[in-house]
Structures are given as structure tokens and as C-alpha cells.
Amino acid sequence: MSLVSYRDAVRSALRDEMLRDQRVILMGEDITGYGGSYAVTKGLVEEFGPKRVMETPIAEAGIVGFAVGAAMGGLIPVAELMTVNFALLALDQIVNSAAKCHYMFGGQWSVPLVVRTVSGFGQLGPTHSQTFEGWFASVPGLKVVMPATPADARGLLLAAIRDPDPVIFIEHSLLYSTKGELPEGEAADEEVPIGSAKVVRAGTDVTLVAYSRMLLQALQAAEELERSDGVSCEVVDLRTLRPVDYPTVVESVRRTHQLVLCGEDWRTGGFGASLLSELSDRCFDDLDAPIQRVASPDVPMAYSRQLERSLIPTSDEVVEVVRRLN
Amino acid sequence: MYRQLVLIRRFEEHAAEAYAQAKIGGFLHLYIGEEAVAVGAINAVRETDHLLTHYRDHGYALVRGCDPKACMAELFGREDGLCHGRGGSMHLAEAARHFWGGYAIVGSHIPIGAGMAYAMQYQERDEVVLDFFGDGATGNGIFHEGLSMAALWNLPVIFICENNLYGMGATLAEESPVSEMRIKAEGYTMPSIQCDGMDVLSVYEALGKAAEHCRSGKGPYFVEAMTYRFRGHSMADPELYRDKSEVQRWRVRDPIPSFGDWCVEHGVCSSQELAQINEEVEGEMLEAVAFAEQSPWPDPAEVGRWIYAKPIDPESPARSEGAGAAVPLTSDAGV
Numbered sequence: 001m002s003l004v005s006y007r008d009a010v011r012s013a014l015r016d017e018m019l020r021d022q023r024v025i026l027m028g029e030d031i032t033g034y035g036g037s038y039a040v041t042k043g044l045v046e047e048f049g050p051k052r053v054m055e056t057p058i059a060e061a062g063i064v065g066f067a068v069g070a071a072m073g074g075l076i077p078v079a080e081l082m083t084v085n086f087a088l089l090a091l092d093q094i095v096n097s098a099a100k101c102h103y104m105f106g107g108q109w110s111v112p113l114v115v116r117t118v119s120g121f122g123q124l125g126p127t128h129s130q131t132f133e134g135w136f137a138s139v140p141g142l143k144v145v146m147p148a149t150p151a152d153a154r155g156l157l158l159a160a161i162r163d164p165d166p167v168i169f170i171e172h173s174l175l176y177s178t179k180g181e182l183p184e185g186e187a188a189d190e191e192v193p194i195g196s197a198k199v200v201r202a203g204t205d206v207t208l209v210a211y212s213r214m215l216l217q218a219l220q221a222a223e224e225l226e227r228s229d230g231v232s233c234e235v236v237d238l239r240t241l242r243p244v245d246y247p248t249v250v251e252s253v254r255r256t257h258q259l260v261l262c263g264e265d266w267r268t269g270g271f272g273a274s275l276l277s278e279l280s281d282r283c284f285d286d287l288d289a290p291i292q293r294v295a296s297p298d299v300p301m302a303y304s305r306q307l308e309r310s311l312i313p314t315s316d317e318v319v320e321v322v323r324r325l326n
Numbered sequence: 327m328y329r330q331l332v333l334i335r336r337f338e339e340h341a342a343e344a345y346a347q348a349k350i351g352g353f354l355h356l357y358i359g360e361e362a363v364a365v366g367a368i369n370a371v372r373e374t375d376h377l378l379t380h381y382r383d384h385g386y387a388l389v390r391g392c393d394p395k396a397c398m399a400e401l402f403g404r405e406d407g408l409c410h411g412r413g414g415s416m417h418l419a420e421a422a423r424h425f426w427g428g429y430a431i432v433g434s435h436i437p438i439g440a441g442m443a444y445a446m447q448y449q450e451r452d453e454v455v456l457d458f459f460g461d462g463a464t465g466n467g468i469f470h471e472g473l474s475m476a477a478l479w480n481l482p483v484i485f486i487c488e489n490n491l492y493g494m495g496a497t498l499a500e501e502s503p504v505s506e507m508r509i510k511a512e513g514y515t516m517p518s519i520q521c522d523g524m525d526v527l528s529v530y531e532a533l534g535k536a537a538e539h540c541r542s543g544k545g546p547y548f549v550e551a552m553t554y555r556f557r558g559h560s561m562a563d564p565e566l567y568r569d570k571s572e573v574q575r576w577r578v579r580d581p582i583p584s585f586g587d588w589c590v591e592h593g594v595c596s597s598q599e600l601a602q603i604n605e606e607v608e609g610e611m612l613e614a615v616a617f618a619e620q621s622p623w624p625d626p627a628e629v630g631r632w633i634y635a636k637p638i639d640p641e642s643p644a645r646s647e648g649a650g651a652a653v654p655l656t657s658d659a660g661v
Contacts (some may be wrong), residue, residue: 056475057474061471064470065435065436067441069439071441072442073446073449077443092431108630143638177517247640248640
């Protein structure tokens with residue numbers, strides 16, 4: 001079985017759904033000749049033509065509004081917003097149009113669209129290195145996924161495109177070159193269900209909950225803790241941020257009695273804060289210690305490599321937090 | 327068309343009365359004075375053509391044939407409302423009539439209309455999209471993004487700007503560097519026409535031209551209807567920003583009596599027939615209000631209905647295969 005990159009896994013899902021369903025169209029900035037700023041859509045305009053792979057003006061709100069209308073008119077648009085930082089320009093269309101149409105018009109029609117966007121950093125400075133998944137995950141009417149592995153990226157994107165509701169699909173720039181196995185044969189067409197977390201490493205002493213890039217950090221930390229401290233970590237990949245699969249996390253905490261939440265977002269008001277609130281309610285009787293969080297300090301991301309390193313949550317920080325617990 | 331003009335007027339007069347009695351809550355934006363735009367425009371296109379509007383949306387719904395009873399019940403927040411009390415006055419819609427709703431974030435539906443027009447073009451459907459908004463919306467970036475894309479891709483969408491001289495309480499001179507909004511469309515190479523929004527026939531003629539242009543594959547078209555709202559921006563508006571004499575001047579041009587006179591002068595119908603229409607519509611509106619009052623309240627236990635077309639419940643025991651079991655992960659963790 002060959003290893004496939006996260007980037008190629010996303011592209012394969014886009015391509016296969018376009019082959020399967022004529023209604024699926026892609027739109028976004030620099031997704032044609034340029035191939036996408038992270039090269040995800042490379043080759044697709046050559047294969048499917050400019051009517052199905054649309055180069056758009058630099059107009060994030062317009063792109064999403066247009067996609068909402070195209071979805072209402074019978075298409076299944078997958079809109080790419082170059083980074084989640086730029087997605088802020090489209091917040092109104094995402095929150096007030098995409099997420100509201102089905103509800104406020106009494107269920108008369110749905111808006112089957114996917115907004116693909118990218119979180120991440122890498123000396124990009126204060127305005128290009130942010131992470132806003134919690135903002136989207138706070139909105140009823142949206143579904144929000146944030147895959148960590150190539151297989152989940154493919155499986156969740158298939159599910160997102162086939163879902164009748166608006167789905168925010170957040171990739172991570174530092175995951176694009178990571179590799180993993182994809183299901184083959186008939187299994188290749190299987191979706192990863194939205195709303196299901198996954199225990200990716202079994203353990204007995206502490207539960208680490210993570211998603212996207214932080215999953216890899218949590219797994220690294222778990223190896224280190226096993227090796228150096230003899231602490232056995234169970235690692236749960238949340239995969240979907242709305243709706244959250246709380247039962248999988250709660251079951252795990254019932255076994256381990258300790259919980260650490262790992263995210264890249266800011267400590268104040270970040271997605272981790274919302275997770276913590278809900279899980280402290282649900283797990284209170286099973287916990288031997290307060291729930292811990294790994295998050296970014298409340299500081300804008302600085303450009304300088306040394307400063308940036310001081311802000312990004314890493315596996316070392318996860319190890320440290322677990323050691324404090326034990 | 328005369329009946330539709332009266333229908334909108336009487337519907338809204340009854341709605342204003344109900345609002346004063348606190349039977350309707352929130353915002354109520356009346357279209358009174360501007361009726362000729364919705365009536366002229368919608369009658370000039372096919373029933374299968376698509377409509378999107380701003381939040382001052384009662385008129386479009388009624389002209390498209392939505393049941394006045396269901397419209398009134400929506401304003402009353404009742405279960406029999408067009409949207410089962412989820413949307414209210416600003417969010418009427420009926421998909422079966424290709425009336426895709428009122429949108430209440432100013433200008434937000436402008437690119438939505440362009441996207442829908444793209445879907446028509448893509449599916450080779452012979453349907454055009456009518457996208458209505460006010461002069462105030464042209465100050466918003468989303469207006470420009472929507473027009474730019476519609477022009478770029480040559481889409482069958484008619485943008486109809488109802489220029490009523492005020493963006494809420496701001497005068498045109500305060501909110502826009504140009505007094506004619508069609509000038510803004512010129513930058514996108516979009517052909518445009520201006521019409522008298524107080525004259526139903528002038529609007530009808532302009533939309534006929536625009537629809538023909540769009541349907542023949544020539545791309546988007548911009549219509550500017552010069553009009554005036556007789557009432558405040560919403561029921562909460564004390565109207566401190568304009569003179570009563572200005573309102574009086576415009577009221578002389580009230581689209582309803584002037585079109586009624588035209589009908590009589592041209593032998594379309596007699597003044598007795600017009601009076602009869604007025605009476606019939608008044609009866610229908612009394613029925614609509616009675617219907618709305620008697621319609622049940624929506625069940626609060628159902629308040630979460632329609633958040634999703636496909637709700638996903640991770641709490642359900644039948645949830646998600648693949649959860650729970652540990653499996654090896656092969657991604658390199660070098661991030």
C-alpha cells in the first residue's frame with residue numbers, strides 16, 4: 001500500500017466527487033493556472049475546464065455568497081478560501097447566509113456547499129498565522145471538520161461534499177506534506193462520518209484530545225511520555241468540531257480519569273475553552289484532576305522565528321502539562 | 327396589476343396596525359409608496375424566473391403569489407407562517423414559487439443572486455434572476471463583489487436598485503458620491519436603464535427590456551427604479567431626517583391612484599371596478615389578519631427543527647462506525 005500526502009488526499013476527494021457528480025464545482029482565488037496557493041487543485045482545471053473550476057476575483061465574501069446562490073440553484077460548490085485569515089472577510093456570508101437559509105426559511109431548501117480553508121503558520125506574521133475554528137464551530141447551522149490525516153482528509157471531504165448542509169472544512173498548511181495510507185478498492189469511496197471522533201492511540205493513564213496538526217503533537221508527546229515516564233496516554237482525534245462527538249471523549253476519560261485538551265487557538269475564547277466547559281460538566285465525576293489545556297498564549301503571532309516558536313503549542317508543551325498532572 | 331398594488335398597500339396597513347397593537351414584534355419595514363417596483367418588475371418576467379430581495383420584502387412575496395394569510399401569519403410569528411415563524415417579516419420565502427427570500431444583512435443577497443444565475447447558466451436553464459436592493463446597499467463592498475462576478479461571467483441576473491433617496495436615515499448626498507446608482511454599474515460594463523419607480527408601467531417596460539437582454543445570453547443588466555417610501559424606514563423610525571412637505575410632494579405621485587386613473591382613462595376598467603377591487607382586497611386582508619391571529623404558536627419543543635437538513639447526533643447510540651477502536655496512524659509526525 002502506498003503512502004499518499006494530505007495534499008493529494010484532498011485533491012483525490014475533489015477529483016473523485018467531480019467525476020461522480022456533475023453538480024460539483026470548485027471556485028476560489030488562484031485555483032486554476034496557479035494550481036491553488038497550496039497546490040491542492042493542481043491539474044483540475046485542465047481536466048474539468050473553467051466552468052467547473054472557476055478562478056474568482058479576490059473577493060472572499062462574494063465567493064461564499066456566490067457559492068450559496070449556486071447551491072440554491074442546484075449545484076454543489078466547493079469554495080476555497082486561501083487561508084482562514086481571509087475567511088474572516090466571508091464571515092457574514094458564512095454565518096448569515098449559508099448557516100441561516102435552511103432554518104430561517106423554515107426548512108424549504110438547504111445549502112449544500114463546502115468552504116475549504118487553511119489554518120497554519122510559518123513566519124507569516126500576525127495577520128496570516130491565525131486559527132479561527134472556534135468561531136465557525138460556535139455557529140448553529142454549520143458543520144465544521146478539521147482532519148489530521150490523509151485518510152480522514154479524504155473521507156471527511158467526501159462526506160462534506162455529499163452533505164446537504166454547509167460544511168467548513170479546515171486544512172492545515174503544515175500537514176499538506178505529511179503522508180498516510182488511503183483506503184483502497186471499494187473502501188476508497190467510504191466517507192468518514194461527520195461528527196465522529198476516533199481513538200487513535202489506546203492508553204490507560206490520561207486522555208489527550210486533539211485535532212488537526214495538534215493530533216500529531218499529541219501522538220509524539222504520548223510516545224515520549226510512554227518512553228520516559230511510563231505514562232500511558234490515550235489519544236482522541238476529534239476530527240469534527242461541530243457537532244463534537246462528546247461520547248467518545250467521555251468514554252475515554254471514564255477509563256483514564258485525566259484529560260488534556262490540545263489546540264492551537266488562543267487560550268481566551270478559543271475552541272478549547274468551549275470544549276473544556278462542556279467536558280468539565282460531562283466528566284466531573286470521572287476526573288481525578290482539573291482538565292488541562294494546551295493552547296496559544298493570548299498574543300498575536302509574531303514574525304521572528306524565535307518569537308513564533310515561543311507561541312506555537314508543541315509536543316513538548318503537551319508532555320510538560322501531562323507531567324504536571326502526574 | 328392594480329389589484330396587486332392595492333394588495334401590498336392594504337396588507338401593510340393592516341400589518342402596521344397589528345404592529346401598533348404589539349401583535350407583530352421586532353422590525354417591520356413597510357414598502358408603502360414603492361409598490362409599483364415589485365408589481366411592474368415581477369409581472370414583466372416569467373413565473374419560473376427567480377427572485378431575491380432585501381428585508382423590505384412583503385410586496386415581492388405577495389406579487390409572486392404567496393398566500394397573504396401565510397405571509398401575515400409569519401409576521402405574527404405563527405406556525406402557519408410562510409416560514410413557520412422562524413424568519414419573520416424580513417425573511418419571507420417560498421421556494422416553490424422561486425421566491426428565494428428576503429435577506430436582512432444589507433447587500434448580502436447580491437452575490438447570492440449572481441451565484442444562482444450561474445447555476446441557471448451552468449444547467450442551461452432558460453431562467454433569469456431578479457435581485458432587488460436599495461440605494462444604501464450600493465455602498466457595501468458586497469454589492470461590488472456581486473456585480474463584478476456577474477459581469478465577469480456574463481450571468482443572467484437583473485440587478486434592480488430601488489433608489490428611494492435614503493439609506494435608512496442617511497440621504498443620498500451623505501451616503502453616495504453619485505446620485506444615480508446605475509453609474510456604479512457602468513464600471514462593470516453593465517448596461518443599465520433608469521425607470522420611474524412610482525409608475526408601474528415604466529418599471530414593467532424596463533424589466534421587459536432587461537429580461538430580454540439576460541435571456542438572450544448577453545449577461546447581467548442593471549435597473550434603477552427612482553422611488554420613495556412614504557413611511558419610515560421601519561415602524562421604529564421617527565423620521566427626523568426629512569421634511570413632512572417632502573413626503574407630501576411624493577405622496578401626490580402615489581403609484582396606486584395614478585395607475586388607477588390610467589386604467590380608467592385607457593378603458594381597461596371602470597372606477598366602479600377599481601372600487602370593487604379595493605373592497606375585495608380589504609376583505610381578503612381582514613381574513614388574513616384573522617387567520618394569523620388564530621394560527622397556533624410554533625411549539626418551543628420544535629425550536630431546533632431545521633437547523634440542519636441532515637442533523638447529526640453524536641449522542642445517538644447508532645452513531646459513527648470507526649469511533650472507539652484504536653488503529654495505527656502512519657502519518658509522519660514531523661510537524
